[in-house]
Every structure is written in structure tokens, then in C-alpha cells.
Amino acid sequence: MKLMTCLLLTTYPEANTVKIASNAAALARQLGAALHAIAVNVDIPDVSNALSSYLLDLPSKIREVEATSRKYGKTLLEAVAKEASQGGVTLSTQEITAPPALMGDTAAEHSRYFDICLVGWAPDNPSARVTAEALVFGSGRPTLLLPDYDDVGVVGHVVIAWDGSRVAARAVADARPFLELASKVTVVTVTDEKPLPGKDIGERLARGLIMRGLTVETALIQAGSRSIAAALQEHALKIGGKLLVMGGYGHSRVRDFVLGGATEGVLADLRLPILLSH
Known part of the structure; x- marks a missing residue:
């Protein structure tokens, strides 16, 4: 059965x-997976009245913002199509809309029909982080964070x-x-972060992994004065790791307030591709 990956584009x-286009296509190609790319465009409710329309021309500004969002989505989907074609990746695309406050949750709902979620991350893009959080805790699927840079x-x-x-096992x-x-x-x-x-x-x-035919080593590290997220990512990069797999700790309904230290750390400072699973 062919693996299905889903790329959510903010x-x-x-x-x-x-950059997310080439990275997503490269991952799908390595996995031998099909790729479904979804551009999540904004749909801003019109709450203007006669006064705001007269003074601010609010409806016009809303249409302009929505048009810009759709333009970005179209550009990203075209880039994904080009990379998928060059890499021989089976691709399907989709455009959806959502109000600003529900864009992450809407992305999570659509991603539940696939095997793995892909999302781009950049340090100066809070929208990508919001989408990543929503996917990790709301999609029911593993979410792969890919550096946009x-x-x-x-x-x-x-x-x-x-x-x-439990979440690490998942x-x-x-x-x-x-x-x-x-x-x-x-x-x-990590031996000095919490009781094991x-x-x-x-x-x-x-x-257990060796019995499954894998080549495996183990390492014990200490975070010391570093955050656990920094310690894990720094060690992974030091030993040549290309993907870090970890459990995502947090609560979906209050994820803005209750996130595990490692989860919060990688969402704030991603240094390599990370597969988060809740």
C-alpha cells in the first residue's frame, strides 16, 4: 500500500x-510516497459597517488580503508541482479556505486522511508554528517539521x-x-532532565530495533544548562543525524499554554527536520 504524505502550506x-516545495518532494521521493499539497488560504469574515466602509474601505482591504493569500498559495502549489514532476513524485493539490483563527485547526482536519503531515518552519514565520502545533495535537498523524531555509x-x-x-513509543x-x-x-x-x-x-x-534488522547505537547525554530541545538537536547534528524523532508533549485544547519543554523548544528553534508524534 502506497504511503500518502500531506503538505500543509501556510x-x-x-x-x-x-524551499518547502523541494524539501517536501525530496522526502516523498525518498519514502516512495504520494504527495498531497494543500494551500490554506485565508477567508476573512466581512464585519464592516457603513462607517468603517466609508472611513477605512474595510471590504476592499479584506479582498486585498485574501487575494494576496491566494496568490501565495498558487505560487507555492506551482513550486511543489514543478519539484514533484522533476522528482517523479505522484502529486495532487488542493486549495482550502479558513478564517484567520481557524487556519491551523482546518489544516489539521484535512490532514487526517493521510499518513504523514509535512509543514515548513522558519524562525520568522509564526504562522508556520501555529500550523505545526495544530497538526501535532489535532491531526492524529505524525507531523514532520521541515526547515524552510x-x-x-x-x-x-x-x-x-x-x-x-507513551508518546515516545508512539x-x-x-x-x-x-x-x-x-x-x-x-x-x-537525556539523563538529567526528569526521572526515567x-x-x-x-x-x-x-x-528491539536491531531484531527488526536495523543498525542501532545508543547514547546517554546530559542537558546541563541547555534546554532539552537544544541538547537533543545539538547532539543529533554533532553525530550527523538527518532526522530527529520525538514525542510531542502537550494538550490540544490549551496548547498555547501547556507544552512540554522539548516540544516548546523545537517549535521555537528548529535546527533539523523533526518528526513529532502525539
Whole structure:
């Protein structure tokens, strides 16, 4: 059965860069997956009255913003189509609309019909972060955060952030398509962040992955004065990791206020592709 990936493209108030097109197509090609790209365009309700229309020409401004959003969406979809064609990736596209406050939730609802969600991330794009949060906690699917500013490359070395928790186990299961392609897997456990369910939890996971035919190493690290997100990402990059797999901690209804430290950290400062699963 062919894997189906879904790329959610943000267009308002900040749009993804076209780099997401090449990265998404590259990931889909490596996975042998089909790609469905969705441009999420804004639909602003008209709440103007006679006075606001006279003084501010609010309806005209709303139409202008919506037109800009659709223009960004069209540009991004065209870029994805070009990259998919060049890479031999099966592609389908879609445009949807949503009010500003519901763009992330609408993206999450549409992504539930696919296997893996893809979303671009950039440090100066809060819209991409909002979409990523909504997908992680509302889609029911693993969400792959892709840097908007750099090439993903070949995902040959997969790093697993492992603490023995339910969400970490869910993330490992969801990462199976990437693990099957990996030439190397490293299981990393941070030992000074919180109590762990055992001293050998990394080795236990590694043994199970080795029995499945994977090449696996383990590592114990300490965060020290760094955030756990920084510690995990820095170690992954140090050992040549191309993808970090980790559980997403948080609560969907209050995700703006209750996010786990590692989840908050990577959403604020992404340094490599990260697969988050809740």
C-alpha cells in the first residue's frame, strides 16, 4: 500500500518560502510516497459597517488580503508541482479556505486522511508554528517539521529521543517508514532532565530495533544548562543525524499554554527536520 504524505502550506499572514516545495518532494521521493499539497488560504469574515466602509474601505482591504493569500498559495502549489514532476513524485493539490483563527485547526482536519503531515518552519514565520502545533495535537498523524531555509538531503541517519514514555513509543512506531530506509539509527536519552523508568531504556529499545534488522547505537547525554530541545538537536547534528524523532508533549485544547519543554523548544528553534508524534 502506497504511503500518502500531506503538505500543509501556510499563506497568511506569513507564507512559507518555496524551499518547502523541494524539501517536501525530496522526502516523498525518498519514502516512495504520494504527495498531497494543500494551500490554506485565508477567508476573512466581512464585519464592516457603513462607517468603517466609508472611513477605512474595510471590504476592499479584506479582498486585498485574501487575494494576496491566494496568490501565495498558487505560487507555492506551482513550486511543489514543478519539484514533484522533476522528482517523479505522484502529486495532487488542493486549495482550502479558513478564517484567520481557524487556519491551523482546518489544516489539521484535512490532514487526517493521510499518513504523514509535512509543514515548513522558519524562525520568522509564526504562522508556520501555529500550523505545526495544530497538526501535532489535532491531526492524529505524525507531523514532520521541515526547515524552510535549508535542504533536507538524504535522511540516512535517524536519531530517536527516547525516555520510555507513551508518546515516545508512539513516535517510534510512527517513524517506521523512515527507520526502514535508515542506514543508521541512534537512540538518545537525556539523563538529567526528569526521572526515567530505568537505566537501560535506550538499550532495550535498541535491542528491539536491531531484531527488526536495523543498525542501532545508543547514547546517554546530559542537558546541563541547555534546554532539552537544544541538547537533543545539538547532539543529533554533532553525530550527523538527518532526522530527529520525538514525542510531542502537550494538550490540544490549551496548547498555547501547556507544552512540554522539548516540544516548546523545537517549535521555537528548529535546527533539523523533526518528526513529532502525539
